[in-house]
Amino acid sequence: xxxxxxxxxxxxxxxxxxxxxxxxxxxxxxxxxxxxxxxxxxxxxxxxxxxxxxxxxxxxxxxxxxxxxxxxxxxxxxxxxxxxxxxxxxxxxxxxxxxxxxxxxxxxxxxxxxxxxxxxxxxxxxxxxxxxxxxxxx
Amino acid sequence: xxxxxxxxxxxxxxxxxxxxxxxxxxxxxxxxxxxxxxxxxxxxxxxxxxxxxxxxxxxxxxxxxxxxxxxxxxxxxxxxxxxxxxxxxxxxxxxxxxxxxxxxxxxxxxxxxxxxxxxxxxxxxxxxxxxxxxxxxxxxxxxxxxxxxx
Numbered sequence: 170x171x172x173x174x175x176x177x178x179x180x181x182x183x184x185x186x187x188x189x190x191x192x193x194x195x196x197x198x199x200x201x202x203x204x205x206x207x208x209x210x211x212x213x214x215x216x217x218x219x220x221x222x223x224x225x226x227x228x229x230x231x232x233x234x235x236x237x238x239x240x241x242x243x244x245x246x247x248x249x250x251x252x253x254x255x256x257x258x259x260x261x262x263x264x265x266x267x268x269x270x271x272x273x274x275x276x277x278x279x280x281x282x283x284x285x286x287x288x289x290x291x292x293x294x295x296x297x298x299x300x301x302x303x304x305x306x307x
Numbered sequence: 308x309x310x311x312x313x314x315x316x317x318x319x320x321x322x323x324x325x326x327x328x329x330x331x332x333x334x335x336x337x338x339x340x341x342x343x344x345x346x347x348x349x350x351x352x353x354x355x356x357x358x359x360x361x362x363x364x365x366x367x368x369x370x371x372x373x374x375x376x377x378x379x380x381x382x383x384x385x386x387x388x389x390x391x392x393x394x395x396x397x398x399x400x401x402x403x404x405x406x407x408x409x410x411x412x413x414x415x416x417x418x419x420x421x422x423x424x425x426x427x428x429x430x431x432x433x434x435x436x437x438x439x440x441x442x443x444x445x446x447x448x449x450x451x452x453x454x455x456x457x
């Protein structure tokens with residue numbers, strides 16, 4: 170155990186270096202960490218859209234996907250806030266990396282939902298536009 | 308436990324610092340963890356770097372949505388189209404810059420990517436708000452038409 174603690178003590182950072190590292194990290198994530206209000210706004214709008222889609226019953230699968238997107242956006246915003254408040258490693262780094270991961274996953278869900286919705290809209294248009302005799306407004 | 312924590316923190320806490328922070332610090336090249344920010348820059352940029360294809364695909368879909376909205380013609384549609392297209396641009400840029408930061412491992416590159424991502428979220432919120440406004444307007448219009456028909 171003594172042999173293990175020696176290199177640990179040697180590698181331990183000075184308070185000044187630790188503060189500098191935390192400051193650099195905080196500065197790097199600052200642009201995104203300051204935009205958490207916008208991220209939450211996106212979450213609210215996606216949530217409202219999910220509710221509207223859910224009301225149509227047919228749109229329930231898309232509503233579930235959008236609700237997931239909204240949840241991921243809220244979680245990413247909370248994690249970014251946590252990283253901004255505690256930038257010292259390793260806490261802040263883990264939180265910020267998890268937040269970016271949430272954002273990346275929410276793009277995948279959004280891309281899939283949007284593609285499926287476009288496909289569904291095209292199918293509906295192809296089926297019902299001739300019956301209505303005019304172009305539908307999407 | 309203490310060793311694991313120290314080993315984890317040590318490289319992270321010895322980054323090459325900016326000049327105002329390192330006035331009395333040893334030269335950056337002499338620090339054992341001089342390449343340190345590399346570790347957390349990699350951790351921060353990896354998720355979007357791995358899924359950059361999805362991000363770009365979604366940006367293309369957003370652009371398509373903008374074009375569709377522009378095609379409808381009203382000024383509110385055009386505004387939604389503009390916001391959608393701009394947010395698509397910033398998303399595409401964020402994916403590209405963060406992917407480049409994952410290769411260069413420089414904190415300033417990651418910061419530039421996060422700036423683009425933050426702008427995407429701002430424009431995306433505006434697009435969603437205006438889009439919802441349009442949707443509610445369309446629904447109200449349809450309700451009025453149906454009630455007139457009845």
